[in-house]
Amino acid sequence: xxxxxxxxxxxxxxxxxxxxxxxxxxxxxxxxxxxxxxxxxxxxxxxxxxxxxxxxxxxxxxxxxxxxxxxxxxxxxxxxxxxxxxxxxxxxxxxxxxxxxxxxxxxxxxxxxxxxxxxxxxxxxxxxxxxxxxxxxxxxxxxxxxxxxxxxxxxxxxxxxxxxxxxxxxxxxxxxxxxxxxxxxxxxxxx
Amino acid sequence: xxxxxxxxxxxxxxxxxxxxxxxxxxxxxxxxxxxxxxxxxxxxxxxxxxxxxxxxxxxxxxxxxxxxxxxxxxxxxxxxxxxxxxxxxxxxxxxxxxxxxxxxx
Numbered sequence: 001x002x003x004x005x006x007x008x009x010x011x012x013x014x015x016x017x018x019x020x021x022x023x024x025x026x027x028x029x030x031x032x033x034x035x036x037x038x039x040x041x042x043x044x045x046x047x048x049x050x051x052x053x054x055x056x057x058x059x060x061x062x063x064x065x066x067x068x069x070x071x072x073x074x075x076x077x078x079x080x081x082x083x084x085x086x087x088x089x090x091x092x093x094x095x096x097x098x099x100x101x102x103x104x105x106x107x108x109x110x111x112x113x114x115x116x117x118x119x120x121x122x123x124x125x126x127x128x129x130x131x132x133x134x135x136x137x138x139x140x141x142x143x144x145x146x147x148x149x150x151x152x153x154x155x156x157x158x159x160x161x162x163x164x165x166x167x168x169x170x171x172x173x174x175x176x177x178x179x180x181x182x183x184x185x186x187x188x189x190x191x
Numbered sequence: 192x193x194x195x196x197x198x199x200x201x202x203x204x205x206x207x208x209x210x211x212x213x214x215x216x217x218x219x220x221x222x223x224x225x226x227x228x229x230x231x232x233x234x235x236x237x238x239x240x241x242x243x244x245x246x247x248x249x250x251x252x253x254x255x256x257x258x259x260x261x262x263x264x265x266x267x268x269x270x271x272x273x274x275x276x277x278x279x280x281x282x283x284x285x286x287x288x289x290x291x292x293x294x295x296x
Contacts, residue, residue: 006193010201017205017228021212026220033224040205040231047198047242048250052234052258059262060231064269071273072220075280085215093214097207104203114196116243124248131247150249159252160259167256171263178267185274 001046001118009046013039026072030065037061048123050152123150198239205232217288219276223269230265234258 016036023029037060044053108114129145141158144151160168209228216222241254279285283293 001193003193006197010197014201014204014208017208020224020228021208021216021221026218029221029224033228036205036228037231040235043198043201043235044238046193047238049238049242049255049258052238052255052262055259055262056231056234059266060227064227064266067269067273068220068224071277074277075220075286077218077220077286089215089217093211096214097211100207100210101204104200104207108196108200108203111196111199114199115194117192117194118242119192121243121245123245123250127248155249156252156255156259160256163253164256167260171260175263175267178271182270182274185271185278 006043006046009039009042013043026077027069030068030072033068034061034065037065047118048150048152050150051156125150195239195243199236202232202235202239205229205235219279219286219288222288223272223276226272227265227269230261234261237261 013036016032016039019032020029020036023032038057041053041056041061044050044056125145125148129142132142132145141151141154144154206229209225209232212225212228213222216225237254237258241251241258244251244254276286279291283290285291
């Protein structure tokens with residue numbers, strides 16, 4: 001990922017993130033958050049995490065934000081636009097943010113291992129192919145590595161379904177419980 | 192080429208903005224957006240470390256599996272949270288944390 005593209009998306013992401021909280025209109029806030037998440041997905045793709053970048057757009061910018069917009073539509077939030085932020089709250093919030101960013105910059109300034117750039121750590125498909133030679137797997141991962149491309153989805157799926165299969169099932173149960181819980185919470189009480 | 196520190200800095204900045212937003216705005220919906228932003232910022236840290244911590248020439252996919260789990264849990268969390276907001280609005284007409292005083296006294 002070239003530096004110019006990185007800075008373009010990173011700065012746009014931060015500007016849109018700030019716009020989420022500056023906007024008085026909740027719909028405009030939600031749309032700014034969508035833009036911020038799309039820029040974040042671009043950063044993920046710049047980090048060679050193609051699958052994560054795409055589900056960031058599909059799940060966050062797509063599904064979750066549509067849910068937000070539906071709820072904003074259901075609730076009548078006219079009063080919200082007129083509400084003023086109290087100055088003391090504003091000062092407190094800004095102080096927390098400034099202290100956090102200041103601490104972060106001082107820590108990162110002295111963090112030597114973090115100076116490494118992306119081109120100093122290139123993805124090496126030849127090494128990967130060699131280290132996987134003992135696995136003797138048929139299929140598309142070896143073929144893609146031989147072509148010199150990164151089979152991102154296959155590698156992530158392999159890790160997810162072989163090493164983390166119990167966790168995956170627990171997350172599945174969590175989603176089921178959440179679905180049932182949402183139905184119970186949002187149904188009308190029949191008295 | 193951007194360095195690991197730059198990714199970590201922007202991730203931290205996004206987290207700080209999300210945290211500041213949760214503290215500043217008192218609307219339940221906008222506070223929820225701040226929570227989502229903080230989760231997404233943590234994901235950027237995980238993906239950056241996974242990319243820079245190469246294992247046999249490939250990114251460390253353990254980090255990306257964790258990001259996958261975080262996105263799943265965030266989706267479930269948003270669904271439940273918004274259902275609670277809808278239930279609150281329906282029973283009390285509240286969409287604002289300052290009005291949530293029913294547990295006082």
